[in-house]
Amino acid sequence: VYIAIGLYFLDFLLAFVTAAVYLLVTAWLIPVAIRRLR
Amino acid sequence: MSWVAHDMEPYAFERHWRLKVAFIPLLIGSYSPDLMTKWYVYGIHLGPWKLEASDPAQFHRGWPGVGFTHSLLYGVAIALVLWKVFGSKIWGISFLIGQWAHALTDMGDTVGTMLLFPWTFHFHLDAWAYAGQTGRLTDAAAYFSGLGGMWDLVWIVYGFFSWRVVTSSFFDAYVYPADGSWSWANRLIPRAALLTLYRVAFFYGTSRWIAWTIWAHVMHHYPYDLSWGGPHWVPAGHP
Numbered sequence: 001v002y003i004a005i006g007l008y009f010l011d012f013l014l015a016f017v018t019a020a021v022y023l024l025v026t027a028w029l030i031p032v033a034i035r036r037l038r
Numbered sequence: 039m040s041w042v043a044h045d046m047e048p049y050a051f052e053r054h055w056r057l058k059v060a061f062i063p064l065l066i067g068s069y070s071p072d073l074m075t076k077w078y079v080y081g082i083h084l085g086p087w088k089l090e091a092s093d094p095a096q097f098h099r100g101w102p103g104v105g106f107t108h109s110l111l112y113g114v115a116i117a118l119v120l121w122k123v124f125g126s127k128i129w130g131i132s133f134l135i136g137q138w139a140h141a142l143t144d145m146g147d148t149v150g151t152m153l154l155f156p157w158t159f160h161f162h163l164d165a166w167a168y169a170g171q172t173g174r175l176t177d178a179a180a181y182f183s184g185l186g187g188m189w190d191l192v193w194i195v196y197g198f199f200s201w202r203v204v205t206s207s208f209f210d211a212y213v214y215p216a217d218g219s220w221s222w223a224n225r226l227i228p229r230a231a232l233l234t235l236y237r238v239a240f241f242y243g244t245s246r247w248i249a250w251t252i253w254a255h256v257m258h259h260y261p262y263d264l265s266w267g268g269p270h271w272v273p274a275g276h277p
Contacts, residue, residue, distance in 0.1 A: 003248055003249045007252060013245075014246075016238070027237075028231050028234045
């Protein structure tokens, strides 16, 4: 998904911070939220 | 210049040196030579104005310019500050390793680095074309069409062979205990989030190598040229 977004918005590919936020949201925040909802 | 090697090299060092290095300064060191300067190499638009270096290669790697950030002495100077002023030997050594890896890796292109600054001689292997002066997109297309992109691929493959360095157990056994910064951060941020942050550069490097390769060769059909010094369809910068 990150790669697909990056190919559409190239600036998305260029910043380490963007990658960090993306990974924090998808690999940590969303799983935590799902676990709490269950 | 290199695009992905600087993301992946710190994980290779982690694999081999484990408790002897701290990951955060290792990564900062690996990024440090370009950290404050790359935007000016490519230029940015601020309203009607464009801020950019008149001679990007000279600014980026030369003297006068900020090329000293790619020298061995720069790494030593910052490492000494971290060690003697801030009192962390492991941060100093780790920064030094990361910064030296960057300076040595960037020797691979046609502009090279002033490794032994204040001696302003550029050490360059000429393996791939330096194309920072052509702008961000052409630079990306050229880089991912030549040996620079292949050199990055070596680091990615090595990273995947070293996949254990991004596991939770490796993080707990070596990365976290080697550097007190993690436990300090853990007072504010859960451990799972810290583990995610530790993995970012690995994810970032690998993902953008794939993305830029697709962009250059599937979406835009830039020709591959894996000859020494290539791709020759771009005007290479020289010192």
